[in-house]
Amino acid sequence: MKRMFRMGGFAAVAVAATVLSGCVVADVKDVTVAPSTEIEHYVGVAKAGMSLPFSKAVKVGNTIYLSGELGIDPATNELAPGGVGPETTQIFENIERTLGEFDADLGDIVKCSVFLGDMSDFGEMNAAYTAALPEPKPARSTFGANGLALGAALEIECLAVKP
DSSP: HHHHHHHHHHHHHHHHHHHHTTTOOOTTTOOOOOOOOOOEEEEEOOSTTTTOOSEEEEETTEEEEEEEOEETTTTTEEEESHHHHHHHHHHHHHHHHHHTTTTOGGGGGEEEEEEESSSGGGGHHHHHHHHHHHHSOOEEEEEEOOOGGGOEEEEEEEEEEEO
């Protein structure tokens, strides 16, 4: 391994010396420049009467960045009653709707971050999370949080990739 490192270092010095010497010739007639990545914002609706200073989702290329979602039922504009399990279920229904704006679905999620107001609710959240998402499950982190917006029991943010 040390020998490879030394050879790599020598090769890097040789390449740098050649490039810096100004003796490089390149044929650029067939070079194409890729267009810049398109960025799409989805503002969506959070809770009636609330103006939020962020987008619900932003798509950059094939990646969809979803803002943290609360378990607000759009029919009532209130948190889903019943605590962590129903809020988790509602969150993924809301996320599914948002992903639909980009012709994506829950199967396109690759990473989730869960923020729990009380870590003792982990089991209930985990059961609802497992039921909501298809296999294979995305990567996930779970954190304990002190004080979530609107008195929610949890908030979940996700990252999706739509090829």
